[in-house]
Amino acid sequence: MGWIIRAELTTADTGPASSLLWDLNTTGIAELAPDHGSGAVELIAGFDSEAEAEAAVAALSAPETISPLAVAASVERTDPTAWIDVTRRGSIVVGGRQHAFEVGAAFGHGAHPTTMLALSLLANVIEPGAAMLDFGTGTGVLALAGLASGAGRVVAVDNDPAALTVARDNLAVEPEPAAPTSDRTVVLERLPSQSEQPAGFDVIVANVLLPVHIDQGPSLVDLLGPEGSLVATGALVDQEASLRAAYEPLVPRHHLVDGNWLALQLGHRAPAAS
Numbered sequence: 001m002g003w004i005i006r007a008e009l010t011t012a013d014t015g016p017a018s019s020l021l022w023d024l025n026t027t028g029i030a031e032l033a034p035d036h037g038s039g040a041v042e043l044i045a046g047f048d049s050e051a052e053a054e055a056a057v058a059a060l061s062a063p064e065t066i067s068p069l070a071v072a073a074s075v076e077r078t079d080p081t082a083w084i085d086v087t088r089r090g091s092i093v094v095g096g097r098q099h100a101f102e103v104g105a106a107f108g109h110g111a112h113p114t115t116m117l118a119l120s121l122l123a124n125v126i127e128p129g130a131a132m133l134d135f136g137t138g139t140g141v142l143a144l145a146g147l148a149s150g151a152g153r154v155v156a157v158d159n160d161p162a163a164l165t166v167a168r169d170n171l172a173v174e175p176e177p178a179a180p181t182s183d184r185t186v187v188l189e190r191l192p193s194q195s196e197q198p199a200g201f202d203v204i205v206a207n208v209l210l211p212v213h214i215d216q217g218p219s220l221v222d223l224l225g226p227e228g229s230l231v232a233t234g235a236l237v238d239q240e241a242s243l244r245a246a247y248e249p250l251v252p253r254h255h256l257v258d259g260n261w262l263a264l265q266l267g268h269r270a271p272a273a274s
């Protein structure tokens, strides 16, 4: 037996509300198509306990969270078979266009602060035709953002078999308005070697925890092209020194923070002028 909440929101509030609900341990969110008469969107979110569902309603209804007129929420008990129709869907907005995808058993619904930080930094560095590596792809959300931004080739890597399945499914779908992805994308369980990518990647993104940055940082530095940008997130603000050290000799170009989460954009040091 589970619990669901139903909330009516304005379209603009659905992104922040979904992010809040994921932070409050929802087991899944369904977004029902907007009612064009009222402009309202109905979000249905599942919870394992009534207390969690009630806490979510209280959080959504707090004036500082969502604009007060936008929320009318209720808690209902449901049986698990009814919940089966509510798939975990993620979404991101790239270039003003929303891209939805399945989350399944992988990490990366698009609204986690680290994913959002990575998306912000990637928007500055992905040029049309860029070769991109998404290390720790999870659902493939950042690789999808790269494809939707016009990357020419995207290599997505994860060592979790469940994530590989989800990412392969998500990245087989064409992100409008770009070209079909099948020959632009490869999903792998390990990093490619330098001989497989001799020119290096123009963009590398890694949203993983600090120990993984420390372990894999040197290999990622070796795979970064001479003019490339590496976006590293998943570490905490107070881990910045260790994160920078993991990517030496790269130097930081930008620094973003959301709560306790940190993201750095790094690149090779420019050669000294002669």
Ligand SMILES: C[S@@+](CC[C@H](N)C(=O)[O-])C[C@H]1O[C@@H](n2cnc3c(N)ncnc32)[C@H](O)[C@@H]1O
Pocket: 106, 107, 108, 109, 110, 112, 114, 115, 118, 135, 136, 137, 138, 139, 140, 141, 142, 157, 158, 159, 160, 163, 189, 207, 208, 209, 212, 216, 234
């Ligand atoms: C925090 S999730 C990031 C998912 C997605 N890129 C995002 O930004 O929302 C980290 C992902 O890294 C993967 N991962 C962790 N260590 C890894 C490793 N050594 N090699 C490859 N993938 C790894 C995990 O399986 C997980 O899917």
